[in-house]
Amino acid sequence: HGDSLSALLRSADIAMYHAKHEGRGRAEMFTAELALEAADRAELERDLLLGLERDEFLLEFQPQIEMSHGGVAQAVTAEALVRWVHPERALIMPGAFVPVAEESGMIVALGDWVMSRVCETAARWARSGVHQRIAINISTRELAQADFFLRLRHAMATHQTPPPMLELEITESLAMDMDERVLGQLSALRQDGVRIAIDDFGTGYSNLARLRELPVDRVKIDRSLVRDIATSAEARTICSAVVGLIQGLGMEVVIEGVETQAQMDMLRVIGCTLFQGYHLARPMGEAQYLDRYATAPAVEPTERRSL
């Protein structure tokens, strides 16, 4: 059974990477369809269940770096990203299994695992003086569970996680159609110190009047808005307008998917200070993350002379 499953997961991974720039929702649909087509879903579900029982999942962390005017670069938040260490494959990315987990309902168990692991890690970081928030990606299905917030609060209480150590990432499309109950719960968490971020901004449709009213601290600009800014004046205009709009609403802007120095230089001119992306760092294990980012702020070498 290993071979066909491996092939399925590999093609799902590939599809995911090609579809990703069209937005998370679409990427997930595409991947789920692929899984169905291959008629190997039952197998994947069975493996997921086994994977949960056998504790085959792990978290990687990718830093969000704040660049000050003085050229000081400091990691302020770690985005937690779940990976599956499948016994017959290397690391499997979430795009290849989260959609199936969502459709089969296993997302609840998987989400609980992520939530509890993040709460435990964040509490441990706080105790050892690492005051960087950890961000969790919340999927549509999870938020639709009536007891989602209860389970999150439970995980926080169990591990005694300081609320300011946590950040929730909610996709733009999800943020745009949250009901009153969910909004109320998010506001309450935010009042307790949890940060709320909108993820993948620019991939869906936003109602700007509604955006203004959401209980949100920061907005993560999707990489599709950033990809061409070093080479296209139009791309630059759009990106700059979106950044200005969000800052004008009093929210923080985080740029994700920064892949080149040219993009970053341009973004700093536009007025951005918070960056995440392969140009700065790829997601990595906790030990390596702490090794590299739990220390005092480092001076960015290229900036020292120019500023």
Ligand code: G
């Ligand atoms: O949907 P969300 O923005 O949470 O997706 C995060 C995913 O994007 C992770 O799987 C992460 O590995 C990936 N990622 C992080 N930085 C970059 C980047 O600079 N470029 C690309 N293409 N992907 C990235």
Ligand code: MN
């Ligand atoms: Mn995210």
